[in-house]
Amino acid sequence: MIELKKLNPNLHATKKYLSWLKESDVKRFTDIKYQKFSIKKIKEFIYEKNKSKNEFLLGIFLKKNNIHIGNVKIGPINTFDKTAEISYFIGDPDNRGRGYATLAIKKAIIFSKKIKLKKLKVTGFEINYASKKIIEKNGFYREGRLKSELLHNKKRYSAFIYAKIL
Numbered sequence: 001m002i003e004l005k006k007l008n009p010n011l012h013a014t015k016k017y018l019s020w021l022k023e024s025d026v027k028r029f030t031d032i033k034y035q036k037f038s039i040k041k042i043k044e045f046i047y048e049k050n051k052s053k054n055e056f057l058l059g060i061f062l063k064k065n066n067i068h069i070g071n072v073k074i075g076p077i078n079t080f081d082k083t084a085e086i087s088y089f090i091g092d093p094d095n096r097g098r099g100y101a102t103l104a105i106k107k108a109i110i111f112s113k114k115i116k117l118k119k120l121k122v123t124g125f126e127i128n129y130a131s132k133k134i135i136e137k138n139g140f141y142r143e144g145r146l147k148s149e150l151l152h153n154k155k156r157y158s159a160f161i162y163a164k165i166l
Contacts, residue, residue, distance in 0.1 A: 002100050004058040004072060004107045006050065012059060012068055013042040020070075020091025054079060058111070060090065060104045069095040072108045074120075082118040088134075105138045113166050120166065125150055126158040140164040 021037040049057035055075030059068045070090040077084040088104055090096045112120055122140060124131050140162040149159035 001063060002069075002103050002107070003061050003063055004104060004111065005061055007046045007057055007059045007068075007071070009043040009046040009050070013039050013046060014068075015039070017042055017068070017091065020089070023091075023093070049073070049075075056111070056115075058108070060088075060100060062095070062100075067092070069100060070104065072104050074108060074112060074117075077117065082116060084112065084117055084120055086112075086120045086122055101134045102137050105134060109138060109164065109166065118166055120164050122162045123159055125152065126160050132160060132162070135162050135164075138164065 018037055018039055021035075021042070046057060049055050052075065054077040055073065058072045058074070060070040060072060061068055069092040070088065072086065072088040074084050074086050086105070086108060088101055088108070090101050090104075109120065120140070121143075122131075122135050123146075126145065141164070142160060143163045144161040146159040146161065148156040150157045
């Protein structure tokens with residue numbers, strides 16, 4: 001159904017990708033919600049992650065037609081403790097709600113084990129019910145809650161912290 005692949009800044013920094021980053025449904029629960037983007041900035045971001053030793057940016061691609069529909073980022077990695085943050089999104093609106101994010105996280109867990117990580121963590125808005133459902137389906141457990149941690153539309157929200165021992 002899907003596969004995770006390293007992004008190429010010259011191939012994957014497209015107008016379509018840029019449109020995802022401008023869409024409120026994609027960025028409303030992320031730390032990029034107030035940033036301005038351009039294709040040049042996307043290329044720089046992909047290039048930076050590709051040369052990083054402690055972060056991995058992987059595109060989510062449909063196997064049947066090799067269409068890029070979203071991303072998973074693993075990192076920053078704490079190389080001593082072998083832990084990392086994980087974040088993800090399905091940018092393509094036509095492919096949301098089809099289980100691709102759940103599958104992408106499953107594949108990211110496999111990838112994380114291959115690079116010898118021992119624990120993955122996810123932090124997000126407590127009101128992001130879809131994200132909580134995705135990570136719970138992948139065996140993450142709730143480690144904590146940070147009260148009034150995040151700002152969204154001029155209102156404070158608590159954050160959840162989920163983790164998975166690998």
